[in-house]
Amino acid sequence: MGYPRLVRALFLPSVLLGLATCLPEFDPDLDAGATASTELDACGSQGRPCCAPPNAACQGSLLCSQDQLCVRQPVLLCSDDTDCREGEVCCPAGLIGTCEALAREACPVLDLAATTPVLDADPIEVRVFDPLVESDRCLIERGCVGGPGRRRLLRFSTTVDNVGEADLLLGSPLDALAPTLDTCAGEPRFAAFLRYELIDSTGTLARQDVPAACTTGASQLALPFDCDFQGLWRDFSQLYGPTSVFDERQDDCRWLDITDVLPGDYTLRVTVNPEGTLRESNLGNNTPQELPLAVPAFAPATAPCPDPLNPLLGSNTINRECGWARADAAPDAPATPCNPDELVTLTCSSADPAILCSDYRVCDGAGICFFREAVDYGSACYTFGSGNAALICPPAGQYTFWLPSDDPAGFACTPDFVAFEPPVAPDAGLPAEP
Numbered sequence: 001m002g003y004p005r006l007v008r009a010l011f012l013p014s015v016l017l018g019l020a021t022c023l024p025e026f027d028p029d030l031d032a033g034a035t036a037s038t039e040l041d042a043c044g045s046q047g048r049p050c051c052a053p054p055n056a057a058c059q060g061s062l063l064c065s066q067d068q069l070c071v072r073q074p075v076l077l078c079s080d081d082t083d084c085r086e087g088e089v090c091c092p093a094g095l096i097g098t099c100e101a102l103a104r105e106a107c108p109v110l111d112l113a114a115t116t117p118v119l120d121a122d123p124i125e126v127r128v129f130d131p132l133v134e135s136d137r138c139l140i141e142r143g144c145v146g147g148p149g150r151r152r153l154l155r156f157s158t159t160v161d162n163v164g165e166a167d168l169l170l171g172s173p174l175d176a177l178a179p180t181l182d183t184c185a186g187e188p189r190f191a192a193f194l195r196y197e198l199i200d201s202t203g204t205l206a207r208q209d210v211p212a213a214c215t216t217g218a219s220q221l222a223l224p225f226d227c228d229f230q231g232l233w234r235d236f237s238q239l240y241g242p243t244s245v246f247d248e249r250q251d252d253c254r255w256l257d258i259t260d261v262l263p264g265d266y267t268l269r270v271t272v273n274p275e276g277t278l279r280e281s282n283l284g285n286n287t288p289q290e291l292p293l294a295v296p297a298f299a300p301a302t303a304p305c306p307d308p309l310n311p312l313l314g315s316n317t318i319n320r321e322c323g324w325a326r327a328d329a330a331p332d333a334p335a336t337p338c339n340p341d342e343l344v345t346l347t348c349s350s351a352d353p354a355i356l357c358s359d360y361r362v363c364d365g366a367g368i369c370f371f372r373e374a375v376d377y378g379s380a381c382y383t384f385g386s387g388n389a390a391l392i393c394p395p396a397g398q399y400t401f402w403l404p405s406d407d408p409a410g411f412a413c414t415p416d417f418v419a420f421e422p423p424v425a426p427d428a429g430l431p432a433e434p
Contacts, residue, residue, distance in 0.1 A: 044056060045058075046071065046072065047070065075099070075169075077099075078090035079097060088101050092279050093169045094168040094169045094171075095171060108166035110162070110280050111163050112160055112164070112168065112285075114159070118156060120156055125155055126152055127150070127153060128151075143208075146260060152258055155254075156291075158270045162235065164234055165234060168232040168233075172188075179191040179275075181211060189214070190230065194210040194212075195207065198258060198269075205261055211252060213238060265293075266294075268293045269291075298313075301324045301369075323404050325405060326400060326401070335398035339393055340393050340397050342392070346389040347387060349413075350412070351410035351411075355403065358404070360401055360402060360403045363399060363400050365396040365399070365400070377391040
């Protein structure tokens with residue numbers, strides 16, 4: 001749902017925006033089809049049906065709408081008291097003020113808190129950034145990665161909670177003179193809402209500023225905030241998780257580039273509102289407990305795995321980046337040739353039936369590859385018999401199989417070749433008509 005764009009404002013750090021003209025009324029009502037999170041299933045909560053008498057119809061200051069849903073009262077945006085109705089004062093709520101029927105000293109105050117970061121299930125993404133590709137060049141120029149070529153990105157999640165008494169209202173990044181940036185897709189965002197840092201005893205070794213997200217997490221009522229009017233209700237949370245690797249844009253840069261970080265012990269730190277741009281009642285919870293992190297030596301994936309396995313080397317057998325060996329009788333045998341982009345049907349066999357149903361990796365070319373660069377071969381479990389595996393020939397025109405085992409002897413996959421036989425004409429063998 002859309003909202004009137006706010007007029008351009010004068011930005012003052014840690015204080016209220018001054019707005020040039022009268023501001024619109026911001027109606028936080030929910031559409032009839034809106035849903036609430038599992039935490040707000042009870043009647044009387046925001047977006048839920050009003051409670052039946054004799055219970056209170058709605059919780060707190062919520063009102064029961066004509067369609068019997070509990071909604072908030074419309075909020076009048078303001079730059080000073082003159083924008084408000086009689087008996088109201090203008091209270092700061094993020095970058096925008098709201099009219100409140102309270103004494104000035106009792107204005108509700110924003111308070112943002114971040115949670116300790118949690119590593120993604122597959123925390124290391126190995127990705128090649130090509131400066132000749134527009135989207136990659138943009139990410140390089142924005143400093144989302146340290147440079148072109150193969151980069152190693154650390155992926156994790158954190159949550160921003162609004163635990164204060166005021167709603168966070170950012171409004172539109174088009175209308176504010178607060179620090180903003182344009183994503184690689186040309187979409188404006190509020191800059192430096194979160195800061196990611198990898199630190200050791202000498203200081204910060206990797207840092208990434210993340211813009212404010214304009215979509216809501218699964219635990220939050222999505223409406224009415226969107227990319228045209230950003231915000232976060234009090235008592236609600238916003239998840240900042242890693243962007244899907246299948247999203248080609250990845251404009252939010254929710255990662256840390258640790259390509260040039262040496263092996264060793266570090267801590268991962270996240271901070272919300274790192275520059276103190278937003279006025280808060282408490283800045284002590286903006287940086288939560290740091291996450292200890294051991295950056296391993298990212299040797300070739302054929303190196304032995306440490307015990308216990310470092311999560312940055314992979315969370316399970318198939319995506320780990322250690323302990324792989326050639327699945328051929330002769331590990332130094334040449335790669336199997338094929339025609340690029342053509343379907344290759346294989347017959348795989350092994351002296352040990354369990355190996356056929358194990359996780360193994362198909363690589364483009366003769367060398368070992370990273371998990372995210374492996375060739376897609378469909379299922380990881382095949383039965384005995386001919387044609388029990390298939391893959392699309394990779395661009396290199398050759399491939400190799402790898403097993404997460406130090407003794408892969410006895411496993412082999414042989415291409416199947418079917419001789420072409422021309423069809424027999426229906427009238428073959430019959431004498432020609434006179």
